[in-house]
Amino acid sequence: MSNIKAPKKLIEVALPLDDINAAAAREKSIRHGHPSTLHLWWARRPLAAARAVLFAQMVNDPGGERGWTSTKTKEQAAKEREELFDIIRDLVKWENTTNEEVLERARKAIRKSWRETCELNKGKPGFDPDKLPAFHDPFAGGGAIPLEAQRLGLESYASDLNPVAVMINKAMIEIPPKFAGRPPVGPLPPGETNLDLKETWPGATGLAEDVRRYGHWMREEAFKRIGHLYPKVKITEDMAIDRDDLKPYVGKELTVIAWLWARTVKSSNPAFSHVDVPLVRSFVISSKKGKEAWVEPIIENDKYHFEVRIGKQPSDAIKGTIVRGGATCIFSKTHMPFKYIREEGKAGGMNEKLMALVLEGSKGKIFLSPTSEMKEIVSKSVPQNVPETQLPEKALGFRIQEYGMLKFRDLFTTRQLTALSTFSDLIQEARNKAIEDAKNQGMKDDDLGIDAGGVNATAYGEAVAVFLGCAMGRACDYWNSLATWESSGSFIAHAFTKHAIPMIWDFAEGSPFSCSSGNWLQTCLNWVIRVISFFPAISNGYAIQQAAQSQSISKNKIISSDPPYYDNIAYADLSDFFYMWMRRSLGSIFPDLFSTLATPKKEELVATPYRHGNKKKAENFFIAEMTKAIQQMAKNSHSAFPVSIYYAFKQSETNKDSTSSTGWETFIEAVISAGFSINGTWPIRTERANRGRAIGANALASSIVLICKKLTSTVESISRRQFQRELRETMPEALEAMIGGSNGVSPIAPVDLAQSAIGPGMAIYSKYEAVLNQDGSKMSVHDALIMINRAITDHLHPDSGNFDADTLFCDDWFDQYGWKEGPFGEANVLAQAKGTTVDGVATAGAVTSGGGKVRLLKWSEYPEDWDPKKDKRTPVWEACHQLIRELNQKGETDTGRLLSRMTDKGEAIRQLAYHLYTLCERKKWAEDARAYNELISSWHAIVDAAGRVDQGGEQLEFEF
Structure with a gap:
């Protein structure tokens, strides 16, 4: 609609960037209650950044530019702009995330701007002053942006091709509002009383309480079925010989926290080719001061076993067997290159050997040497009906296939597979139990499930199951053979510390029934419960499986989105790790969402050469499909609002010539080809690392938020010389505004200036149909970026x-x-x-x-x-x-x-x-x-x- 009067939004003019970046950086260190702990997803945007960008995207700039006339003086506009900045400064603070007073100030400002916009467009479709437009994120991923749109009072739509992402968004924005304010229906866990129960259950707190209750029930049921696979260890007098730390526990039974395993292959030395030798990074299992412990391989002829030693590891002890070029045989000291180890793995020759046990002691953790009985327990576990999902033949960040692991089930021990299968099946039993309990508590039932829009007993039981499924996702991240034992802190570290599935040589197997890291109640269930209570549970939310290239959900909606980065994360391949268990737990509740054996790959918007044949074909696919996706945004987005698109910027993309890269250029090309002009770029710090300390590294450090307006009419082409002239005329003023911190904003830091300054430069480039070179060819985005960066350098x-x-x-x-x-x-x-x-x-x-x-x-x-x-x-x-x-x-x-x-x-x-x-x-x-x-x-x-x-x-x- 070309005759729409659209006031310029605050985000097109100024932002209190320092405050947003400080809050985003701080948020990265916050875990308890943060939505990122509901279920693992890769490269989420900080809530603070999402909230600030959305707010600034929806409120009118007081300066009165573009589309409406203001009688304000410059001073009045600056004062009102500062008031909006103050709202943002409060809005981005983590402690204000659920502060209704702060949130309502923001919502009030949004409603005020919307009414002003509606007044300018009175009588036109889509401009109802009493109803804010809805929001849509077509690349919803981990759900940070849709969640914050809902928190700001908007009806929120989230769509994604990946079923795991869709389930995360259902749990965050769709389910909590359906059951807000309801009391729990389940019975309290054994030993608990009704004395401390609340009279009211605001938001999703009642739902969270039921997830807790049924999660406890699952733990007790699981223990009845597989508790024998996790027996306590009785400390004997023989064990305590020469072990003063064990003597207080003689005769007592202690719970096992973790079993520490080493992978093994046959030695490459012919004399010991019948022996499985260990592949270990380090034999140190506790480096805490005063609580040091290590494992010593005791070699006897052609046999060996492990014994735990207390104290610092002697300088002459074997530090480990894995080095940069391969491994070393502990018998012959023969070097075993990785090529040999891979061949052994592919031939089925890779096994595991128990190195040590970690027990719960009354004064801290106890490290124990393994016994033959402890090793035999593992062989008793026989998992049933385990998913047989294949690992990708080749994928970004995957190394394990080279060692003979061809199915996702190969990433788990048999006992872990048994535990995951048992807990997965119990989710369905918990669902049925919750439905019956809800009916008994007087909740209506119409047999309508949550996937069909139900809000009564059946849907409620399934809602509980969804969150128990999220707890299962956390369990998957810990109950696998890629989890490591952190000797510095004496805890189990989950597998996905990176966006990859690398080979792990020595790993930690935790117990679901302990009280330490990796257990069901504290590590899996309780983290999910904290998050549920954090959700706003206001306004309706909808999570839909839909490819961004073909969706029409964006029609007349406000759009902010974080598309997948060009070639950095293999989302679909990685999420299959969780999908196989999620499908087993929740497939009957969401049959359409989980209809495939693995996550969709063909339409996934990532430039992966192994999937498309070569690098050039992958790039062509990315630009063609990303252009389609952004065209859908340009075609459907609400005319009164700019669209904000995040781009995960790599530090290596700033080089000696310009701030550019294949990914960056390809992405901007897609945005412009889709029919957008780029009117601004804002660098948002989204990673924990100090950017100044990582110059030259290839880590994702900042997100560049592109502020895009759809072009309503075709503008003529200009020559390269005219483009240069406009850059000379426009860039100095824009740069001075950034450097000098105009509009009351602190100056943009040098580390972010190159990316920020791309905005005004690309605003010139993207508003024309084309910039023509001397030979009549169209200037590429690459060449435009070089010229923009040259203008920055010349000015400075x-x-x-x-x-x-x-x-x-x-x-x-x-x-x-x-x-x-x-x-x-x-x-x-x-x-x-x-x-x-x-x-x-x-x-x-x-x-x-x-x-x-x-x-x-x-x-x-x-x-x-x-x-x-x-x-x-x-x-x-x-x-x-x-x-x-x-x-x-x-x-x-x-x-x-x-x-x-x-x-x-x-x-x-x-x-x-x-x-x-x-x-x-x-x-x-x-x-x-x-x-x-x-x-x-x-x-x-x-x-x-x-x-x-x-x-x-x-x-x-x-x-x-």
Whole structure:
């Protein structure tokens, strides 16, 4: 609808980016109650970022630009914008996630903006002031964005091709509102009383309580059936010989926390080719200070067994048998390359050998040597009807197939398969029990299941089963032979610590019935219960299985989405690990969703060469299908709102030439081809790692949120020269707004500037039908990105500003030599060209010169007693590095005091720091880049501190 009047949204103008990024970073360390702990999914966006982006996407910018006229003054608009920023600052705090007062302030602002928009479009379809538009995420994945849309008061739709993702979203947004406010129906676990029960059950707390009760029931039932496979260990006097830590437990039976296993293959040495030798990273099983323990292989002729030793591992002990190039035979010390180990695995020659047991003691964990009886117990477990899902022949992040593991069941011990099968089957029994209990408590029943839209007894029992299925997902992550024993903390670490299924040599098998890591109640069930209570359970939610390329759910809806990254995560292949058990537990409840033996692969939007034949075909598939998916967004999205699309940016995508990569360029090409113009880019920190410490790494560190508007009419093409001219005219102002922190926002850090500045550059490129090269061909996104990055570099370069000659010399010398020495003659020629001398720069204190060599001083070498008021020659270069020294040695307040003594240089220092960061990043000088990034990141605090310095009784004011 081309005649829609769409006020510019806040996200198109400004964001309090520092506050959002700080909250997103903090959230990564929060686990208890966080939705990410409901069920594992890969590369979720932080809730804080999703919430902030959605809010800013829906509220009108007070400046009154595009589509409506405002009578506000610039000052009034700035004041109102700051009020919206304050809402965002409160909104993104983790502790306010369920704070109704804060959330209602946000919802009120959203409703107000919507009414303004409806007033401008009175009488037009889709503009009902009393009903907010619904929300849709066509790549819902882990569900963070649909959940936050629901929290902000929107009816929320989530769709995904992957059934595991759909189930996660059903659990988060679809099921809780259906049963909000209902009391629990199940009986309390044995030993509990009604004394502390609540009178009211707000939100989904009643549902959460029932999940707890039926989860406890499952644990008791499972123990009756398979408890004999997890017997306690009685400590005997013989065991306690030479073991003071065991003596207090003699005669007592202790619960086993974990069995520690080593994989084995036959030795490659002919003399020991009949012996299964261990493949172990490290024989240390506890490195805690004062509680050290290790395992010693005791060799007797051609046999060996393991014994636990208490204390630090001696220096002459075997540290492990796995090294970078392969393994070592403990008998002959023969090297066994990985090629040999793989061949053994494929021939069926890989087995396991028990190394140690970990027991629950009253004063901590007890480590015990294995006995023959303990080993025999495992052979008693015979799993029934285990899913036979095949592992992919080849997949990103998979290594295990090379060792003969061809089915997902091969990733579990027989006892683990038995436990998972037992608990899976009990979910159906718990469902039936919950339905009967609900009926007995007076709940109506119409035999309508939850998949058919039911809200009564049958649907309620199935809702309980869904969350028990989520607890099963957590169990799968721990009850497998890829889980490791963490010696530093003495706990079992779950398998999916990375987006991969690598080979694990020594692994930990936990007990479902212990009270330590990996058990059913604390590790699996309780984490799910905490999350259910956290869900907003307001507004309707719908989770649907649908490919993004063909969906029409987005019609007239607000859209924000996080599509799969180009080639980083094999979502479908990885999720089959969970799907096989989820299908067994919940397949009868959602027959259509679980109709296939494995997750759909053909339509999955990931550029995987092994699936499409080669890298080029994979790229072609990705761009064609992603374009279709984004076309659906452009075609169907609500005309009054921009669309926000997350792109998981790789640090390696910033290189010496530009901020670009095949994935990045391909993605932008898909967005533009779909009919969007890109009107802004915001870098959101979505990973825990410090980005400044990982320059050059290939980790996903930030998400670039693209703000897209659909083009309503075709605009003519322009020439390459015209594009360059528009960049020159537009980029300086846009960059200064980012660097200077206009609209009341703190400046964008140098580490994020290159990605942020792509927005205004691509806004020019994407608003035209084409940018034409001199030969008439269409300029590629790659070439456009190079030109945009060149405009950034040109603007930030000291030659483009009013910098002194000494600084211009230092900058060029730094570009050539960094902090290394260079020949005096070359320095002298350069200095003359810049209008200075080497001696002059040395007098200024920026370089050291002697012996025919010249070297720039590092910031740490600058004198601490420096006073710019007394320095007769102070180049901006020197002032910048003095501030870095002061910041690192004394902090922001003292740095502000130093800045207050050279206020005339503030702007130039800031611009130089941006430029030097960009230079260092592209040269992969991580430590140096960090110093400049930290100066700019602290700039507002430094300026505030400088402004508070009293000089002759007057308060200083800064406008840097």
